[in-house]
Amino acid sequence: MTVLHIAHPSLDERAQHGREAREQTPLDSHIGWRPATDRPDPVALLDEQNRTREPDLVPVRHGRMMASPFTFYRGAAAVMAADLKDTPTAGLDAQLCGDAHLSNFGAFASPERKLLFDLNDFDETLPGPFEYDVKRMAASFTIAARNNGFSKTDTREATMAAVTAYREAMAGFGQMGTLDVWYAHLDEDQIMAPLRDSVATTGHHDKTGKKGAKGNARKSLKDKSGKDGKTDRELDKAAKTAEKTLKKAHSRDSLQALSKLAEQVDGTYRIISDPPIVVPLREVTATYGFSADETDQIIRDQFRAYRATLQADRRHLLERFQIVDAARKVVGVGSVGTRAFIVLLQGRDDHDPLFxxxxxxxxxxxxxxxxxxxxxxxxxxxxxxxxxxxxxxxxFLGWTAGAQADRHLYWRQLRDMKGSAEVEAMVPTGLRFYAGICGWTLARAHARSGDPVALAEYLGDGDAFDRSITDFSARYADQNEQDFQAFVRAVRSGRLQAVEGV
Incomplete structure (x- = not known):
């Protein structure tokens, strides 16, 4: 029998580990980033991913990435992964999102039906250097701010807000009990409170002294409040936009999806065909080399295998639903072309759906x-x-091996009060606020699997790390712009095929 030895260093030893990491990898070591001399062709890296993707959807992926440098960045996680491998790291690992750009944060329902804000995309998750996620997140704010036409000052402030929130939140987690870190979360009330407070008390001194996500968000707003009427208007707009986004999220459930995605035919609901975005499997069975009957059997076999990966109580719950229909459904930007499906299930009757x-x-x-x-x-x-x-x-989060070799799948609810920020419509104050809650959220995610004591000690209580990552972000945004232009040229020249506007 193998005995697993788990080390339990003291608080002093954990803090010392963080200090030693800072000596090995100084906080300013991220300044002055330049691409490696042997940097691979970014277009070739992206094209390599297409080899296993649905051929008819690859042009759709390219078309979505062509919309702007920001949408290109969203789809270019493989390019940044190649760049990050040559960047300094402190040897402090955590479970990484792997693609922590600002559009991969959002709202969804907890099992207790509370609306939470958190990371929501884990296709690239893997343990690794915490800096990888921080840089991916921070650079996304620089690129998004530029895409929105922000000034250099506003762009820098939004990026700094994200990194500062990460560092300050980690300092807080480093002082918290283990279970307190694990239970920490950010719900809709904690998001809206600082926005409402700032709108109501713009220009007044904040005496709450509260810490955590709410305190960080309030601070990021307070630092800019009271400057002029424009800031007041931006605060009001940010608050109204957030209220609208959260209200919309509450309405997004399987019943709402049923009204949008399905229709009744001969008394039974079936998914509406809307190619190439939504194509019922009854129309694409030949694409995968199966007959309609074989496809139906595969879906049911996969469903049984997926249920087996759930907890017993959740498996029991899911067994009360029966499969009604299934379809291929295109999602996202970077994921376009990988296989993605939706399955409509029915509970007690046709007014009790689950997608x-x-x-x-x-x-x-x-x-x-x-x-x-x-x-x-x-x-x-x-x-x-x-x-x-x-x-x-x-x-309902689970997985299966897939019906074909090397085609692995994971399952989850399609809509469960899911909501996302409209980044392209954000004003500077709104993006700065959003940066604060994203930074806090990423820190909390890393604190669950990494060592918040060592990380907090490494990051310190000054802004050296913030400025260093912000410098990296500006330089990487410049490189992303060049990569985007190279990508567009590849499409225009015929090297890549693209369908825009889909």
Whole structure:
């Protein structure tokens, strides 16, 4: 029998580990980033991913990435992974999201039906250097701010707000009890309180002294409040936009999805065909080399295998639903072309629907440069990583090996009060606030699997790390712009095919 030895260093030893990491990798070591001289062709890296993707959807992926440097960045996790492998790291690892750009944060329902804000995409999750996620997140704020036409000052402040919130939150987690870190979360009330307070008390001194996500968010707003009427208007707009987004999230459930995605035919609901975005499996069976009957059997076999990965109580709950229909459904930007499906299930009657989403899980883009996942099935890698990083996860989160070789899948609810920020419509104050809650959220996710004491000691209480990562972000945004232009040229020249506007 193998005995697993788990080390339990003292608080002093953990803090010392952080101090030693700072000596080895100074906080300012991220300044002055330049691409490696042997940097691979970014277009070739992206094209390499297309080899296992649905051929008819690859042009859709390219078209979505062509919309702007920001949408290109969203789809170019593989490119940044290749760049990050040559960047300084302190040797302080955590479970990584692997693609922590600002659009991969959002709202969803906890099992207790509270609306939470958290990371919501884990296709690339893998243990690794915490800096990888911080840089991916911070650079996304620089790129998004530029995309929105912000000034250099506003762009820098939004990026700094994200990194500062991460550092300050980690300092807080380093002082908290182990269970307190694990239970920490950010719900809709904690999001809206600082916005409402700032709108109501713009220009007045904040005497609350509260810490954590709410305190960080309030601070990021307070620092800019009271300057002029424009800031007041931006605060009001940010608050109204957030209220609208959260209200919309509450309405997004399987019943709402049924009204949008399905229709009744001969007394039974079936998914509406809307190619190429939604294509019922009854129309694409030949694409996968199966007959309609074979496809139906595969879906049912996969459903049984997926149920087996759930907790017993949740498996019992899911067994009360029966499969009604299924379809291929295109999602996201970077995921377009990987296999993705939706399944409509019915409970007590046709007014009791449940929509599940099935997504293909491939190797993480980080696995080229970091130790491979301990999990043989990529779907299990995604699920285990998500459960580790999120404050609360979907009760129907599970995985299967897939019906074809090397086609691994993971399952979750399609809509469960899910909501996302409209980044392209944000004003500077709104983006700065959003940066604060994203930074706090990423820190909490890392604190669950990493060592918050060592990380807090490494980051320190000054802004050296914040400025260093902000400098990296500006330089990486410049490189992303060049990569985007190269990508567009590849499409215009015919090297890549693209369908825009889909």
């Amino acid at each position: 599940l989403q099935i997504k293909e899980a491939t190797a993480s883009v980080l696995e080229k440069y970091l130790p491979r996942s301990r999990y043989k099935q990529p779907g299990e890698r995604v699920v285990r990583g998500q459960r580790m990083m999120q404050a609360a996860s979907d009760i």
